[in-house]
Amino acid sequence: MKKPRVLMADDHSLILAGLRKLVEADCDVVGAVEDGRSLVEAAQRLRPDLILLDISMPLLNGLEAARQLRTLVPDCKLIFLTMHASPTYAAEAFQAGASGYLLKRSAASELGLAIKAVLQGQHYLTPSLTKEVLDSVLKPSTGERGEPVSGALTARQREVLQLVAEGHGTKEIATILDVSVKTVEFHKSRLMQQLDIHTTADLTKYAITHGITGL
Numbered sequence: 001m002k003k004p005r006v007l008m009a010d011d012h013s014l015i016l017a018g019l020r021k022l023v024e025a026d027c028d029v030v031g032a033v034e035d036g037r038s039l040v041e042a043a044q045r046l047r048p049d050l051i052l053l054d055i056s057m058p059l060l061n062g063l064e065a066a067r068q069l070r071t072l073v074p075d076c077k078l079i080f081l082t083m084h085a086s087p088t089y090a091a092e093a094f095q096a097g098a099s100g101y102l103l104k105r106s107a108a109s110e111l112g113l114a115i116k117a118v119l120q121g122q123h124y125l126t127p128s129l130t131k132e133v134l135d136s137v138l139k140p141s142t143g144e145r146g147e148p149v150s151g152a153l154t155a156r157q158r159e160v161l162q163l164v165a166e167g168h169g170t171k172e173i174a175t176i177l178d179v180s181v182k183t184v185e186f187h188k189s190r191l192m193q194q195l196d197i198h199t200t201a202d203l204t205k206y207a208i209t210h211g212i213t214g215l
Contacts, residue, residue: 003028004119007048009039009065010081011057015104019052019081022108023115036060037176043073050119055082055089058166059176061213063089063096064158070097077118081111089211090129100124153191158212160187164200165207 006027010016016032023029030046033039037059043051051069055062066078079100080093090101099118102110103126114124153161156177163173170188174181188203197203207213 004049004115005030005046006050006052006115007039007042007046008032009034009036009051009053009057009062011035011054015054019111022111023052026112027115034058036062036065039065040068040072043069043076047073048076050077050079050115052079052081055080055084055093055211056213059163060159061162061211063092063211064155064162066093066096066098067155079114079118079124084211085129087129090125092211094123094125101129102126103128153194157187157191157194160184161191161203161207162213164188164191165204165213 004027006023006029008016008019008029008031010019010032011034013034016034020029020032027050030048031042033042034057036057039051039053039057040060053062053065057065060068062080062082066080069076069078077100078098079102080090080098081102081104082089083104084090085103093101100114100123102114102124106126110126117124159177160173163176168176170181170184173184177184191203192198195203195206197206204213
């Protein structure tokens with residue numbers, strides 16, 4: 001029987017190495033990347049059956065990457081493997097297109113169960129979060145500190161905000177996003193106006209508080 005082709009994404013090389021050892025007996029690991037933008041590029045090129053990804057990744061976080069992947073590689077299944085135990089993060093992951101959500105502290109055997117379930121067309125959620133995630137979906141977040149409420153911003157605004165928060169300059173952001181410097185300046189200005197924020201430091205604080213970057 002043909003092994004499922006798996007692409008992995010995490011910003012820690014040791015975790016990627018550990019994941020590879022866990023899944024390579026039953027899966028064909030076709031690639032491993034350490035940031036969200038590399039993930040989107042690799043997924044389009046490699047066309048895996050399954051992606052294992054984290055939420056907190058540089059350049060493009062896992063939630064934003066998932067939203068793009070849902071359109072670019074719609075047949076690929078996504079399983080989040082993350083340290084974020086917040087039910088709101090889990091709910092947002094499923095809304096972004098995930099089929100599975102596990103915590104990094106979960107038992108290794110749980111990853112195998114999740115992969116099997118997802119490849120069979122089912123959804124998998126780590127049991128400790130099931131009730132809380134259901135409650136979160138039924139009663140959406142109102143923006144408490146520490147919860148991801150990024151829906152108020154456009155996809156491009158969230159991309160620019162994450163890159164600003166990670167310390168990238170305007171020219172560098174323009175290069176990463178393949179847009180003009182004026183476009184980046186426009187989005188940054190709109191962000192400040194929309195959020196009533198007036199400094200880059202406060203933009204960074206907002207990005208961290210609302211789960212847009214994992215700094």
